[in-house]
Amino acid sequence: MSSLLANSFHDxxxxxxPEQSYDDSALEGVAANFKLLLKLIQDHKDVCNKGNTDxxxxxxxxxxxxxxxxxxxxxxxxxxxxxxxxSSCETKLRRCYTDLKLTSDVPNKExxxxxxxxxxxKERLKRQLNASLVARKSLExxxxxxxxxxxxxxxxxxxxxxxxxxxxxxxxxxxxxxxxLVERLxxxxxxxxxxxxxxxxxxxxxxxxxxxxxxxxxxxxxxxSTKRKWKNAHEENMAMHATLEEMGAKIESGLHRIHCFRQxxxxxxxxxxxxxxxxxxxxxxxKICKTCSNDNxxxxxxxxxxxxxxxxxxxxxx
Numbered sequence: 001m002s003s004l005l006a007n008s009f010h011d012x013x014x015x016x017x018p019e020q021s022y023d024d025s026a027l028e029g030v031a032a033n034f035k036l037l038l039k040l041i042q043d044h045k046d047v048c049n050k051g052n053t054d055x056x057x058x059x060x061x062x063x064x065x066x067x068x069x070x071x072x073x074x075x076x077x078x079x080x081x082x083x084x085x086x087s088s089c090e091t092k093l094r095r096c097y098t099d100l101k102l103t104s105d106v107p108n109k110e111x112x113x114x115x116x117x118x119x120x121x122k123e124r125l126k127r128q129l130n131a132s133l134v135a136r137k138s139l140e141x142x143x144x145x146x147x148x149x150x151x152x153x154x155x156x157x158x159x160x161x162x163x164x165x166x167x168x169x170x171x172x173x174x175x176x177x178x179x180x181l182v183e184r185l186x187x188x189x190x191x192x193x194x195x196x197x198x199x200x201x202x203x204x205x206x207x208x209x210x211x212x213x214x215x216x217x218x219x220x221x222x223x224x225s226t227k228r229k230w231k232n233a234h235e236e237n238m239a240m241h242a243t244l245e246e247m248g249a250k251i252e253s254g255l256h257r258i259h260c261f262r263q264x265x266x267x268x269x270x271x272x273x274x275x276x277x278x279x280x281x282x283x284x285x286x287k288i289c290k291t292c293s294n295d296n297x298x299x300x301x302x303x304x305x306x307x308x309x310x311x312x313x314x315x316x317x318x
Contacts, residue, residue: 030071036250037067039243056145063142066135073128122268129261136251143247150244153237160230167223174216181209 044060188202 030074032250032253033067033071036246037064040064040067056142059138059142059145063135063138066131066138070131070135073131077124077128118268118272125261125264125268132257132261139247139251143244143251150237150240153233153240157230157233157237160226160233164223164226164230167219167226171216171219171223174212174219178209178212178216181205181212185209 040060040063047057185202185205
């Protein structure tokens with residue numbers, strides 16, 4: 001019987017491999033979360049340095065706290081995964097080497113020991129699911145606010161472009177007027193026998209030409225400053241577009257993780273149902289063994305019970 005138990009132990013607990021010892025899949029996306037956190041911190045710092053108080057301050061702080069909680073949960077999950085693997089292997093060892101003549105109280109005690117672990121795992125998965133949902137909602141709110149800001153900036157840019165076009169038309173008109181006045185000024189200056197009234201008109205035209213020249217210079221300065229502002233606004237718009245694309249990728253990855261968490265919660269509930277079925281079969285096997293009258297019949301019952309246990313364990317493993 002000891003040889004059969006040894007064989008069943010090797011069937012149930014395969015030799016551990018390096019891939020089974022630790023699971024680093026929980027660390028996927030941590031670097032992207034850190035990049036997003038640094039971007040939010042930089043934006044928050046810039047707003048605080050400028051002295052502006054916008055409505056996104058509390059949203060940025062809440063998003064940073066959510067990202068930190070998510071990263072901490074992933075790191076703790078990666079750290080505790082190896083310990084849970086070892087504890088599960090030790091539990092399988094104890095269950096394989098347990099004497100088959102024990103009463104039905106022993107499976108009940110083991111079940112009571114394993115139920116808190118399953119409930120803790122289920123609660124932890126629910127907490128991770130809730131944290132992911134909160135992060136998703138905060139990211140959706142942030143993306144909606146960024147989309148509104150993008151629309152406002154696009155409207156401002158179109159307005160600035162219209163103003164720049166009007167300024168260019170005005171500058172062209174002023175240039176044409178200036179050229180006409182210069183030609184008239186040269187024509188009048190060539191006439192040395194002009195009257196005093198014409199001289200006064202010439203002085204007035206010179207004053208007007210000087211005023212128009214100053215207005216032209218001011219218009220050119222305004223045009224250059226407006227062009228620089230438009231260029232800066234265009235660069236900010238491109239950066240905002242890149243940020244929105246990155247946010248969309250983050251939201252898609254978050255939705256994928258939420259679906260994975262839901263599937264894992266359903267698997268935990270199926271494992272609990274299999275444990276209840278295993279307990280009922282154990283009780284039936286113990287009743288059958290008690291009704292046996294001789295040692296040969298008892299050995300056959302024990303062998304049958306062990307085969308049923310192995311079949312149930314293999315089904316549970318699959």
